[in-house]
Amino acid sequence: MAQISTKLTRLIDINVPITCPPMANTSSAVLATEVTLGGGLGFLTADYGDVQALRQSLADARGLLKIEATGNLPIGVGFLTWKLEEHHDSSRAYDMIDAALSNKVKAIWFSFGRHIHTWIQRVRQWDKLHLQDTKVFVLVSSLQEAKVASKDWGADVLVAQGIEAGGHGASYAPPTLSLVTSILKHLPENGPPVVAAGGLSNGSHVAAFLTLGASGAVLGTRFLLTPESRYTDAQRARLLTASAESTVRTLAFDQVRGTLGWPEGIDGRGTRNAIVDQFEAGLGIEELRARVKEGTSRDDPDYMIIWAGTGVGDMTEIKGAKVLVQEMHQEIVRRLKAGAALIEAEKVGN
């Protein structure tokens, strides 16, 4: 299979310019490691701030990849930065970041925070002290955020997340295509790699963004439809029948489960179901919580939180994460070749 070489693949030494993002309450050690084994980069999540669970996931990943205790771990870890910022005593937040860094992970991902630069400094200080070279991914939702993250904070990779994205994101984000294009236009050529996130379903979509000048792509929703994600069969079945039109940006899910405190402008895209309908109709939150608790216990997708991006309508099968990455690799190469073949060689004599 032809190799794909982009700023991202060279920077983090991967074969396929695809990353599976940290997905709170959803990613798993086996998902992250299978994506890495497929040639991309898989991320673990610190969820909503459970350091013990994170340590366990890191140990599991190490076991799955059969890497000894002192070896580098070729996966990343992502933090919902506002959850780190909730700890007024920052040593508790540092515990979490240090758990990842002491495992010598390849990358740390920061998103949805008010003081992301201070957490980046923690990574840089650690690296200096321990002679490591951890790459920092920062999720951005506007050109302005991209400028700050790259110029002021020195982010190594910009994750340009558009409005189509599944899970949490900025309600003010432009569509992924516009966001990626404007970031590439306004940042210098030698700036950090830009990866596209939001609404992508397959290798053709990734190839389209590579031809625009992006260095890679993030697919979240697509990896929910793998046996390795923590979604239940009922949640996966709902995703398989969902269409782009059946997703909605909402805070209903956060209200119901009490995960509140997101920075201004952040909400999440999920599948419209009874939770969203009844929240919008004004049902009292306690009653709604009771219905969700009961519905979840019988695996009823109408009463479960199911995040999804707009690309969900094109996702028709459940497949192992490693094979998925390998197949997308092939599709990217096929599409890029087909694109190049559209250019006619100049005719001699013309």
Ligand SMILES: Cc1cc2nc3c(=O)[nH]c(=O)nc-3n(C[C@H](O)[C@H](O)[C@H](O)COP(=O)(O)O)c2cc1C
């Ligand atoms: C279930 C789910 C959970 C997510 N959790 C996080 C998270 O914890 N941190 C984060 O930065 N992004 C999170 N995201 C967003 C992803 O980073 C990514 O931007 C998004 O999945 C891309 O859009 P797509 O789902 O249409 O591929 C999540 C997405 C999903 C689907």
